[in-house]
Amino acid sequence: MHRHLLIPLLLSVFIALLGIGIIVPVMPVFAASLGAGGLALGFIIASFSISRGLCQPIVGNLSDRWGRKGFLVTGLVVYALVGLLIPQATTVGGLVLIRFLHGVGSAMIVPVAMAYVSDLAPVGHEGRYMGMLNIAIFTGFGSGPLIGGISTDLWGMASAFYVMAGLSFLALMLVLLQLPSAPVSCSKTGHGMGIFKSLKVMLTTGRTAGILLARMATMIIMVPTLAFLPLLMHQEFQATGMQIGIVIAARTLVNALLQTPCGRLADRLDKVRFLRLGCVVVSGVMCLIPLAGNLWMLILLFVILGSGEAIIWPTLGALATQEGRLYGHGAMMGVFNLSMSVGVFVGALGAGFTSDRFGLHSAFFLIGILVLCLTMVALKIIEHGERQRLVSS
Secondary structure (H helix, E strand, C coil): CCHHHHHHHHHHHHHHHHHHHHHCCCHHHHHHHCCCCHHHHHHHHHHHHHHHHHHHHHHHHHHHHHCCHHHHHHHHHHHHHHHHHHHHCCCHHHHHHHHHHHHHHHHCCHHHHHHHHHHHCCCCCHHHHHHHHHHHHHHHHHHHHHHHHHHHHHHCHHHHHHHHHHHHHHHHHHHHHHCCCCCCCCCCCCCCCCHHHHHHHHHHCHHHHHHHHHHHHHHCCHHHHHCCHHHHHHHHHCCCHHHHHHHHHHHHHHHHHHHHHHHHHHHHCCHHHHHHHHHHHHHHHHHHHHHCCCHHHHHHHHHHHHHHHHHHHHHHHHHHHHHHHHHCHHHHHHHHHHHHHHHHHHHHHHHHHHHHHHCHHHHHHHHHHHHHHHHHHHHHHHHHHHHHHHHHC
16 A cells, blocks of 8 residues: 555665665774774764664654654754764764764664554565565665775775765655655554553563564674674684675675565464574574584575574564554664664673683574573563463453
């Protein structure tokens, strides 16, 4: 019914995430040029994550009452401003503040876009629609670093940030001209529920709490498989930057390619069983990564990892969309994305601690076991919550 709105929405998300991806390889170098050391770089990253994490549930809840478009527009304006402001930063403190603002803008884009897609998704097609959104996210963010590297080589470091600003402005024009001002649909029972009340209800409702725990748990692998992978490959294979990029790209490309078929399967199959398969796959790959004897084996493992994530992403998105019809899509997606941020934070701390304490190989193995245990508990909670809901209805 509203599929004509998907094209500008997904295109705007793609463009916005492309802009973010462009600055990924440039930001650490720019921060170092301002005198940032390891701790300062940590603050720069943390400022973005903290502001985004705090704002996501608030923005999501308010978008159910005030409409999605205004938040998308504001978020894209913030992105454009950040792209213009970063090259003007002269101190690490100034860069921290700009990245804090960047996190606020981020909280207004992806969660609200997810809520928009949830509004549009017909009953029984949630996985398919979330798969399409994930394609926009993955392809945009995944393509950005290459463009950022090229623009930096040709026109200097500041050019990457200006390209981000220009792309954000282009996405802003798409949203302003193509998307309606009001939400396409509203939740049946949660519309207008206060932020803290809706959060309390979600965390105390079995099925919803299980979905949030599963989302958090599956995000724990992000830091080890991205930040720690280059270290492992250097130690084991003396890998080049191109080889590291190939391994990461294999995972991202497979994930993006399988979003649509896996989204359709999530709509047809038992979602909990399908999700269990994906969780077992990614947990198993995490445990096997330190055992990879050569580069080709590692590429194969990351292809399998991308396949497992392609099962998880649209299936969890579909489950979250179903819950959004109860609490408000914006409120649900705000908390859903907050659980993602918590998972990344837990993964960073857990991987760092286990790596320092037990070695790099042990970090992958222990994180894999942790993810497997948490996801199995989460799926049991979801199943129990579904049974309770059936009895009460």
